[in-house]
Amino acid sequence: MTDLSVWRKVGMSDTNLVREFFRTLIGEEGLRVIEGIPDGEITDEELAKITDMKLTSVRKVLYALYEKRIAEYRTERDDESGWITYWWKIDISKVRHIIENDIQHRIEEIRRQLTRERRGMFYQCKCRRITFEEAASLNFWCDLCGSQFEYKDNTKEIKELEEEIASLEQWMRRLRGE
Ligand SMILES: [Zn+2]
Numbered sequence: 001m002t003d004l005s006v007w008r009k010v011g012m013s014d015t016n017l018v019r020e021f022f023r024t025l026i027g028e029e030g031l032r033v034i035e036g037i038p039d040g041e042i043t044d045e046e047l048a049k050i051t052d053m054k055l056t057s058v059r060k061v062l063y064a065l066y067e068k069r070i071a072e073y074r075t076e077r078d079d080e081s082g083w084i085t086y087w088w089k090i091d092i093s094k095v096r097h098i099i100e101n102d103i104q105h106r107i108e109e110i111r112r113q114l115t116r117e118r119r120g121m122f123y124q125c126k127c128r129r130i131t132f133e134e135a136a137s138l139n140f141w142c143d144l145c146g147s148q149f150e151y152k153d154n155t156k157e158i159k160e161l162e163e164e165i166a167s168l169e170q171w172m173r174r175l176r177g178e
Pocket residue numbers: 125126127128142143144145146147
């Protein structure tokens with residue numbers, strides 16, 4: 001059983017859910033790094049030893065975390081050898097912001113799709129689905145597959161998008177502990 005104490009610092013009530021959600025963002029190796037990293041600073045070499053991962057994998061994860069502003073580093077140069085050491089530390093509390101942003105982003109994107117579906121009329125041939133305007137401009141005939149564009153009811157598509165939004169909103173509420 002994994003020690004989930006690190007995830008408590010995220011400040012969301014359901015730590016298991018936070019972990020699962022974060023896995024979808026950063027992957028299994030990302031979780032291993034975050035759960036293996038001690039408080040304070042650590043070098044990538046040490047972290048590779050602790051987590052029993054390849055140095056290249058650890059570095060990949062660290063830079064991914066760096067891009068998401070969860071990890072930061074400072075460098076130290078050995079004057080004699082010229083060797084540069086990277087000291088890494090992570091700020092797990094940023095995860096909350098990232099998760100909330102990510103969900104919000106997805107909800108907005110789906111809402112835009114939903115608006116398009118609700119406003120538009122859609123036509124379908126054997127190879128693609130296009131709007132009424134596009135189909136009309138092609139005289140309802142698809143050159144690509146050589147078939148007719150026919151009106152396609154999009155009630156199902158609309159329902160699916162609505163369900164997706166509802167499920168993401170539920171995620172958000174559960175993560176916040178509401
Ligand atoms: Zn076609």
